[in-house]
Amino acid sequence: MLFSTLAFAVMNGLVKYLIDFSAYELVFFRSLGTLILTMVFLLYKKIPILGNKRSLLVTRGIAGAVSLILFFLSLKYLPVGTAVVLRYLSPVFAAIFAVIWLKEKIRPIQWLFFLLAFSGVLVMKGFDNDLSLIGLVLIFSSALVMGIVFVTISKIGKQDHPIVIINYFMAIGTLLGGVLALNDWRTPQGNEWIILSSLGVVGFVGQLFMTKAFQIASTNQVAPLKYLEVIFTVLIGAFWFMETYTIWAILGMVMVIAGLLLNIFYKSRKVS
Template sequence: MMKDLQKAILFMLFSTLAFAIMNGVVKYLSDFSAFQLVFFRSIGSLIITMIYLNFKKISILGNKRWLLIARGVFGSISLLLFFLSLKYLPVGTAVTLRYLSPIFAAVFAVIWLKERIKPIQWLFFLIAFSGVFILKGYDENISLIGIGLVLLSALGMGLVFVVISKIGKQDHPMVIINYFMAIGVIIGGLLSINNWIQPVGVEWLLLASLGIVGFIGQLFMTRSFQIASTSLVAPLKYLEVIFTVLIGATWFMEIYTIWSVLGIALVIIGLVLNILYKSKRSL
């Protein structure tokens, strides 16, 4: 049991580090359009998922096709908005605010899945959103446009969570990811036609790494949840924020004021408390 937990923690560390690196690379490549970044992020992972599905002889069409398409569309739009927000926000702040998606997912679940939100959870959500108000109200370096974009991205991710919940176990996880990546390639590719910037030199390598590193992050995160309980490993997901803030501070010389740190901390605290509460109730 302890060995499995140690392995799960290690997998989650690898996952959050991989996603943080991907966030840093996207920030570094901000001269490219968000459409082009979505295209390269998606096509790299699509190649890997297609190879896997073909090797395992799993149908790429899936069963819940309309839901799979919806997951891909919502996910691609959310990713696009997130990449756009990185042009306006410090990378650590953008990542933190995108993690508000479980709150939107909870609200959508009430509407479509008839789930209930306990009063204590609303308190946790209030704590998280108070962090957003502190970030915008007291940190003059935070762009209102950037906050708007990343909150819309979080809302899109909330829709993704609800759609995945509706799909349930009726489709293989790799099929769900494959739809996401395929639609990301289509949306990103079509929208980048008139915004295409020809990569040169190491830029090709960095763009190609987006899909590979992103897939590695997804893979290790999935493996972590498979071998340990959600209550133990889910809070570790927020290490991505810490890793990304460190990348932003050292690589891009971003400055995080005391208000920024407080706002980020409140968002994480509110969301982690909600995870722990939900996990406790499910025991």
Template sequence: MIFSVIAFSLMNTVVKYLNDFSAYQIVFFRSIGTLFFTVPLILKAKIPILGNNKKLLFIRGLAGVISLTTFFQALNYLAIGTAVSLRYTSPIFAAILALIFLKEKIKPVQWFLFLLSFTGVLVIKGFGVDVDSIGIVLVLLSAISLGVIFVVIRKIGDTENPLVIINYFMVMAFVFGGIMSVNNWKNPNSLEWLLLLSLGVFGYVGQLYMTKALQSHETNVIAPLKYLEVVFMIAIGAFWFGEIYNLWTLLGVFLIMFGLLYNIYIKNKKS
């Protein structure tokens, strides 16, 4: 999961830099770069490309497209550190969905920690610097979709090769992003071509290791580790993009991170 976080942090930085391009075009290029890896590897290993759990794979792919698109759109409204912080309320939704569909237990103190984390969201919205309501809605929709992804991958378990899971997502993103880009296309220059194609490389590495992590351990334990990305993105936002984070914003981020990271300790603590 830590390798995944580093890769996704680099991808998010490039996306923020390319904010003149539509979210649909970025989704399209994000998928192309990854498909260059997944399709040849699947064919070489002679893995059944359609997989075994087609319904779950489709749901994972659809949730991925929604999460990715709404997050990229949110970056047009929010500072990158704020957007990433809010998106990773996703473990809250993942834990609740895991309780319903996977029967994974949630201790009473975990509910308190989830509430504490969501209080951080309200602090950011109420007192943060230039926090746009549209951006909040988009990023929370992305977070809910990401929560669905965590649970679906956990449900799939080790019955599917990680490459197949990623490939479903990327094929659906390729089709959706390509269609939606027709009327929103901007011709990239040489550097922009390189950056757009790099999205798929970073995304592939991030997706592969996140999938492996989620397949190997309980959702409630693994998912909160993604909060390391928040630290990276706030630092990059401040030093690279010159974004401003006031004390209220940082307090909100702290509440989100504390609640979810302490959840790891609670989950692992023996009853």
């Protein structure tokens, strides 16, 4: 999980570095790079590419691609660390969708944890006038759509191989990003080709190690470590892009992460 979060943080930093490219073109290159690797894996292992739950796989792919586009768009308006923290509100939306779609129940104390997380956002925006409203709308939308992704994956369950699920996501991301990038395409120059190509590789490494982590350890042990991505990304933002965070922004981030971690610990204790 340490390698996974570091890989995703590096990918976030690379996307921020390539901010002059359109979000659609970045999604295209990020998706295409991973798609090549997932296709090679599936063909080598002789795993059926189309999978079983095809309508759900397509839904997951579309939702994932849209969420990724919105996330990359938000990086034009928000510090990279702030965007990553707020995207982690997706489990809150996932829980709400699970109540509607999967008929799951949320305990009153969990709503309290979610309220703490959302209060963190209010602290960040309410006391930090430099925080872009457009950026907030984009990242909230990304988190909301990501909530649909989580619920869809739960619905798919173990009926499809994890790489098949990722492959659908990357195929749709490549198609959607490529089509939308046509009107604002910028041909990479020099080492930009290498950096753009590395997006998919780094993203694949992050997803691979995350999957391995969940396979060899219990969810309640692994899930909280996912938030190391926030720390790594904030450090990358501070030292690479010289981004600064007000005391209110940091307090808001802590509140968001605390609310989400408390929910994870509560659910893991309840299961055990």
